[in-house]
Amino acid sequence: MANTTTDDSRKENNQDLTLERSNASFNINEITEIIDGGVDKTKFRKEMEKLLFDDPLFKDFYKTFFKTRSELYEESIARGVKLFSLRQKYKWTDEQFEVIEDLVNHLFGMSLHFTMFIPSLERLATETQKAKWLPLATNFKILGTYAQTEMGHGTYLQGLETTATYDPVTEEFILNTPHKSSMKWWPGSLGKSSTHALVQAVLIINGKNYGMHPFMLQLRSLDNHMPLPGIEVGDIGPKMTVNYNDNGFLLLKNVRIPRQHMLMKHAQVSSDGKYTSSGPNKAIYATMVLVRVKMTKWVHDALRKAITTAVRYSAVRHQSKMDDSGPEPQILDYQTQQYKLFPVLADTYALFFMSRNLRRQYNRMMEDIRNKGSYKMLAEIHSISCGLKGLSSKIGIDGASICRTACGGHGYLMVAGISEVLGLLHSVVTAEGEYTVVCLQTARYLMKQIAKVSVGEVVTESCEYLNVDPQSFSCPLQTPADCFNLTFLCDIFRNRANSLIRSVASRLQIAIESGTPQHIAMNNNLQSLVRVAEAHSETIMVLDFTAAVTSLRTSPETIKVLTSLCQLHALHTIVKHAGDFMETESVGLEQIKWIREQELKLLEIIRPNAVALVDAFDLHDDSLGSLLGVYDGNVYERLYESTKYNPMNQNVVHPSYHKYLKPLMSGEMISKL
Ligand SMILES: CCCCCCCCCCCCCC(=O)SCCNC(=O)CCNC(=O)[C@H](O)C(C)(C)COP(=O)(O)OP(=O)(O)OC[C@H]1O[C@@H](n2cnc3c(N)ncnc32)[C@H](O)[C@@H]1OP(=O)(O)O
Numbered sequence: 001m002a003n004t005t006t007d008d009s010r011k012e013n014n015q016d017l018t019l020e021r022s023n024a025s026f027n028i029n030e031i032t033e034i035i036d037g038g039v040d041k042t043k044f045r046k047e048m049e050k051l052l053f054d055d056p057l058f059k060d061f062y063k064t065f066f067k068t069r070s071e072l073y074e075e076s077i078a079r080g081v082k083l084f085s086l087r088q089k090y091k092w093t094d095e096q097f098e099v100i101e102d103l104v105n106h107l108f109g110m111s112l113h114f115t116m117f118i119p120s121l122e123r124l125a126t127e128t129q130k131a132k133w134l135p136l137a138t139n140f141k142i143l144g145t146y147a148q149t150e151m152g153h154g155t156y157l158q159g160l161e162t163t164a165t166y167d168p169v170t171e172e173f174i175l176n177t178p179h180k181s182s183m184k185w186w187p188g189s190l191g192k193s194s195t196h197a198l199v200q201a202v203l204i205i206n207g208k209n210y211g212m213h214p215f216m217l218q219l220r221s222l223d224n225h226m227p228l229p230g231i232e233v234g235d236i237g238p239k240m241t242v243n244y245n246d247n248g249f250l251l252l253k254n255v256r257i258p259r260q261h262m263l264m265k266h267a268q269v270s271s272d273g274k275y276t277s278s279g280p281n282k283a284i285y286a287t288m289v290l291v292r293v294k295m296t297k298w299v300h301d302a303l304r305k306a307i308t309t310a311v312r313y314s315a316v317r318h319q320s321k322m323d324d325s326g327p328e329p330q331i332l333d334y335q336t337q338q339y340k341l342f343p344v345l346a347d348t349y350a351l352f353f354m355s356r357n358l359r360r361q362y363n364r365m366m367e368d369i370r371n372k373g374s375y376k377m378l379a380e381i382h383s384i385s386c387g388l389k390g391l392s393s394k395i396g397i398d399g400a401s402i403c404r405t406a407c408g409g410h411g412y413l414m415v416a417g418i419s420e421v422l423g424l425l426h427s428v429v430t431a432e433g434e435y436t437v438v439c440l441q442t443a444r445y446l447m448k449q450i451a452k453v454s455v456g457e458v459v460t461e462s463c464e465y466l467n468v469d470p471q472s473f474s475c476p477l478q479t480p481a482d483c484f485n486l487t488f489l490c491d492i493f494r495n496r497a498n499s500l501i502r503s504v505a506s507r508l509q510i511a512i513e514s515g516t517p518q519h520i521a522m523n524n525n526l527q528s529l530v531r532v533a534e535a536h537s538e539t540i541m542v543l544d545f546t547a548a549v550t551s552l553r554t555s556p557e558t559i560k561v562l563t564s565l566c567q568l569h570a571l572h573t574i575v576k577h578a579g580d581f582m583e584t585e586s587v588g589l590e591q592i593k594w595i596r597e598q599e600l601k602l603l604e605i606i607r608p609n610a611v612a613l614v615d616a617f618d619l620h621d622d623s624l625g626s627l628l629g630v631y632d633g634n635v636y637e638r639l640y641e642s643t644k645y646n647p648m649n650q651n652v653v654h655p656s657y658h659k660y661l662k663p664l665m666s667g668e669m670i671s672k673l
Pocket residue numbers: 105106146148149154155156157158188242282283285286288289291298299302378379382424425427428431432433434437441444445
């Protein structure tokens with residue numbers, strides 16, 4: 001039963017894909033609805049696909065690969081303006097707009113306006129400030145970005161150098177970027193688009209440094225878009241990807257802003273320069289937590305595009321022979337191809353269920369903050385969102401790279417779409433907290449939790465498993481069939497993380513007690529701390545996936561196929577880190593052998609449903625952005641069609657022939673030397 005979001009006016013479906021689809025054991029619409037969040041949301045998404053992809057501005061994503069940077073930027077601004085106008089016209093909610101962002105692959109200008117600028121106002125501004133700026137922002141009278149990172153510092157926020165010095169005489173802050181290293185460098189949409197920025201700067205009152213605080217700064221004239229006095233702003237240059245975005249730099253020289261332009265929800269400066277604060281001191285980091293949570297879903301969105309492409313292409317591509325007398329098989333039938341792709345497919349589903357749960361937890365925390373003023377959950381959510389943002393970006397990059405290579409030579413073409421996805425995923429591993437750095441935040445929390453356990457406290461939420469003594473654990477896998485038992489697998493993951501965390505905590509304690517300075521002891525264990533953060537995050541993913549599949553209310557066939565993916569995700573993760581699992585005695589050597597065997601069995605189980613499992617993501621071709629992954633499977637025709645569009649082919653003979661090749665071949669060039 002196929003979803004049909006593809007362009008039906010095109011060719012007939014490839015026969016391999018038709019056969020694959022007819023072999024599916026489950027109704028793909030059931031999974032599509034789970035992923036969309038219900039029938040109404042599926043309906044909304046499909047309506048949006050019609051609205052967007054009937055518009056030439058959003059169609060034929062692959063054409064963006066032939067554009068120059070300036071063309072890309074201009075087109076992205078046109079897209080952004082269209083989307084913002086549609087958002088206003090149809091009164092889309094934030095949640096609905098997130099669906100749109102995914103449909104268009106985040107490829108539109110000014111995306112930070114809704115991703116960071118408005119959320120920062122909502123989280124960091126007082127009610128009076130919100131009443132002033134939010135209507136301007138939501139009605140696009142001002143367009144904003146989030147300017148935190150500097151050329152010299154992105155990770156270490158205490159090292160930021162942009163200053164906001166209070167002048168009580170004029171009741172203004174004076175903003176400066178005193179050194180080259182202090183200039184803001186990276187903020188999205190800063191270079192050419194934004195009129196305003198939420199600038200994070202070090203607050204100085206009477207010579208005293210109060211640390212990083214948020215300020216509202218107008219960058220450009222609202223009449224002619226020229227930078228205001230004291231402001232130098234521009235684009236930082238071409239990047240690995242997201243080249244449509246004008247990530248920018250910003251220099252400030254004695255720029256004065258009124259006192260009321262410091263966002264004062266959590267900290268206040270009175271007219272006579274008195275500083276007060278309320279709420280936790282890290283509350284000003286709130287927007288970063290939100291974006292990390294969102295990024296875990298972005299990774300799922302991106303990876304499902306790569307895996308859809310790779311699985312469909314592997315079903316239509318035939319190569320070599322398994323036996324001399326038979327036909328060339330679909331490459332999807334090679335065990336090695338399945339071993340590359342099915343774990344990525346399983347990870348993609350795991351990412352979905354994890355990110356859905358993380359978002360629910362984040363929303364609950366926000367309700368507590370809004371309704372009860374309670375920040376009780378902040379440390380937990382900060383910790384898990386850091387680890388899970390890091391882990392998902394890594395899974396995304398690894399998975400998309402596998403998909404890329406699994407498509408052979410054609411996978412290397414930009415029109416295959418996977419390189420674009422990979423580039424986007426590379427931005428996620430770095431932006432909003434670099435991988436190692438965010439893992440270390442999770443590890444810091446884990447060390448605190450285990451310290452509590454060691455003095456008899458009971459810890460909760462993601463760390464609940466730390467209350468159990470690993471000494472009491474024995475591997476529950478008694479037979480090869482036990483490897484499919486999700487309860488057992490969850491216990492194995494819990495034990496591995498628990499043991500690793502305790503072992504690092506104990507090494508740190510011994511080192512410090514024996515006189516090693518704390519910072520040296522920490523640095524000597526930094527890699528192990530990253531490893532425990534990874535182990536903890538992997539445990540959360542397996543637990544979330546298991547909880548989701550064991551509580552699904554859908555047909556037994558759908559539950560069965562998702563359960564196989566959950567098993568594969570868990571088993572493959574164990575195989576990837578077999579050393580960890582054995583070192584912590586979570587499994588033995590014998591069990592590792594069983595796990596490897598059972599993993600291969602799962603490939604056979606999943607094979608008949610592979611295409612249906614990617615079809616269930618129900619990606620419109622214009623959203624997928626890949627000529628290899630098109631729904632109808634007519635890959636070779638599409639590749640050839642793309643050469644007609646390619647600007648390189650617009651002249652049969654390129655001008656460089658007349659300029660260079662001909663003079664070389666005629667000897668004219670050599671005679672001139
Ligand atoms: C795939 C599709 C993608 C498409 C889109 C592509 C476009 C991409 C768009 C990309 C857009 C991207 C846009 C961008 O990139 S915007 C810029 C994003 N920048 C960052 O993320 C900077 C990363 N650095 C930090 O967050 C901090 O400086 C860290 C965390 C490293 C340390 O910090 P610091 O040195 O200041 O702190 P500390 O060490 O003294 O103290 C640590 C204490 O603070 C607690 N703590 C720390 N942080 C938080 C927090 N947030 N909420 C709650 N608590 C927090 C922590 O638990 C600990 O508590 P305790 O243990 O003491 O109790």
